[in-house]
Amino acid sequence: MVRQARVFREKQGIDLKTGHRVEALDLEEKGGKGSTLEGEDFEFTYDKLLIATGSRANMPDLPGVHLPGVFAVKSLEDGRRIKKFLVEGPVKKAVIIGMGYIALEMCEGLRSRGIEVGMVKPGPVFIPWMHRELAQVVLEELETKGVAVYPGHEIKYIEGGKEGLKVVCADMELDGGTVFLGVGVSPCSELAEKAGLELGPSQSVAVDRFLMTSDRDIYAAGDCADAYHLVTGKKTWIPLALRANRAGWAAADNVIGGKVALRGVAGTAVFKVFDVQVARTGLSVKEAEDAGYEPAEAVIQSRSRAHGHPGSTGIRVQILGDRKTGRLLGAQMVGKEGVAHRINAAAVALQAKMTVEEFSQSDLAYAPPFGPTWDPLLTAANQVLKRM
Amino acid sequence: MVRQARVFREKQGIDLKTGHRVEALDLEEKGGKGSTLEGEDFEFTYDKLLIATGSRANMPDLPGVHLPGVFAVKSLEDGRRIKKFLVEGPVKKAVIIGMGYIALEMCEGLRSRGIEVGMVKPGPVFIPWMHRELAQVVLEELETKGVAVYPGHEIKYIEGGKEGLKVVCADMELDGGTVFLGVGVSPCSELAEKAGLELGPSQSVAVDRFLMTSDRDIYAAGDCADAYHLVTGKKTWIPLALRANRAGWAAADNVIGGKVALRGVAGTAVFKVFDVQVARTGLSVKEAEDAGYEPAEAVIQSRSRAHGHPGSTGIRVQILGDRKTGRLLGAQMVGKEGVAHRINAAAVALQAKMTVEEFSQSDLAYAPPFGPTWDPLLTAANQVLKRM
Known part of the structure; x- marks a missing residue:
């Protein structure tokens, strides 16, 4: 995210103050104070406040981490x-x-x-x-x-x-x-903590579905704030870009009187390791067990294209279901093509709180250049069903 | 689908009779008769019968369609x-x-x-x-x-x-x-029709969710049979590979006494036109109007990768929602990469009968090589929401 300060100031009429560190909030008086890079103190008041302090890279507690290089x-x-x-x-x-x-x-x-x-x-x-x-x-x-x-x-x-x-x-x-x-x-939540706002997992700023903190005039959004997990319904802290962006929009609406509620995160993520696409959504086995589920797991090998189609490569899919409720709990996938966007089908299924059986009946797309007749996700879902 | 007859006979113990055309069924007597390629008559009886006669290519009614070439x-x-x-x-x-x-x-x-x-x-x-x-x-x-x-x-x-x-x-x-x-x-349904079995759309063989025809001892599966549409709940005939395959498995289970119900089809399809991937799921505007919905439509342009990522190409997405109920009705997409599997997220949303609003909150995957922070499907969903 690269945007120049003057765009905010000139095009959007925002009184953007860079080089101003807020050091304390007074929730009673609805104000705060801090100091500038030049060492001058400043104060401000607010009707509504949005905390969007983000996160910072963890520094391991090792001698030498501050060496040049x-x-x-x-x-x-x-x-x-x-x-x-x-x-x-x-x-x-x-x-x-x-x-x-x-x-x-x-x-x-x-x-x-x-x-x-x-x-x-x-x-x-x-x-x-x-x-x-x-x-x-x-x-x-x-x-x-x-x-x-x-x-x-x-x-x-x-x-x-x-x-x-x-x-x-x-x-x-x-x-x-x-x-x-x-x-x-880690979330940059020191200001919120010092002000006495409620914290969530990993010391993130606790917010409700409207991005409101424990103070009704203060909102928090982005990597500093927590979220509800779509699967467990419990608070979690998974700082990823889409949630941060979405929370920004919703918080802005709510600060000006809107009532936009966010439904939660599934921890859907994808990344590229050289030629391999790696994707996940929902819970891992351990996360599922910790949340009180009885996970059944299946792992299958399939292909990125139809049998015999030139250029086909392997895809491996893991699917996790709950033996007690039948619910889909998560999916993981690796392969050289067709992984990054395939995971979204499982992410939507989590959003809809589908059972594995319902998900396994989904009418997914098929054409020989893009996968086998049974999408690898469906093959995995069919396998895990047998263990549930 | 290429499999040799001897595999069925020798490995699977199936009394496979090629070159045998069944010409008539007797539902009362639970039997049928026909003739072989060699011109001999034959008869058979059944406890349960599966009609899997497939479809045939339409021949336009034009002089010259039978010319060589x-x-x-x-x-x-x-x-x-x-x-x-x-x-x-x-x-x-x-x-x-x-x-x-x-x-x-x-x-x-x-x-x-x-x-x-x-x-x-x-x-x-x-x-x-x-x-x-x-x-x-x-x-x-x-x-x-x-x-x-x-x-x-x-x-x-x-x-x-x-x-x-x-x-x-x-x-x-x-x-x-x-x-x-x-x-x-067109469906090869003449035998079923002659036997008095109920027909569905486009003269396909009508089946219930268990693939049972109007006769309780006769099932039909594959391109010859109809299906329920996931969105409209009404009968439809969309002969595609996944449904045919899935119906084969379910019919086999049910013929031997199982109770496997199929949920229906969304018409999810993908195909490749040179370097362009084309995908759809659910209803078109006309289909939605014909089914009694009040469709709101949005079309957006997005990118296959994050802003500024090398190799990014355009993706166009159409999303259709129902003004009356808020439901997602369908999606269409074209682009040079990331289309074929992206459509499945919308297909699962149709399976779950999600509203556009629910779908728009899905936690989809993001990484710069694979798309913008807001997946093109979400951008389109957000746009159509404004029109609903």
């Missing part, structure tokens, strides 16, 4: 600084700490510049929320494309090394000209 | 004969009569062999069920790829011509070494 990957400014560093280095090797969406997506950009990549994290399981068979496809794609993947290594510190930097683990070391920190994000 | 495009045998004819000709020009799914899909195969293609039909509107703006994209793709498209020409007859054949219209002539008939299919 160590980067978080969050803001446009991060991206610019990284690009400059890679070009000026020049960097031959990079180490990525973490293996989440952002960490995985970075590999392709680095390898396309001819940079050797090693990824490391303390947790022993590669993509822990994903079915092992699907995660293996992603792992193999990384390794095929020259990325060294090291899960299960306790990281001790970062220090100078022969390539410039060195990530020192309990049992190994990784050299690199640069180190990327891809260990998740 | 004129082909319908339906069976594997048709395909083999066509391939042989094209190779032996060799054919330099082809004329296609009709502009439906099959006719449109044939163009690519013919052009890839360097054959000039002209398409002609009497109806004045190119893809009449599709929104004009979307149909125009398909038309332009055909023309860009060298296909001459002539809607609105009354066809008089086919005769010999300088390329071999000539399609003579009221106001023009098209020469070709071969002529393809792509003017739809």
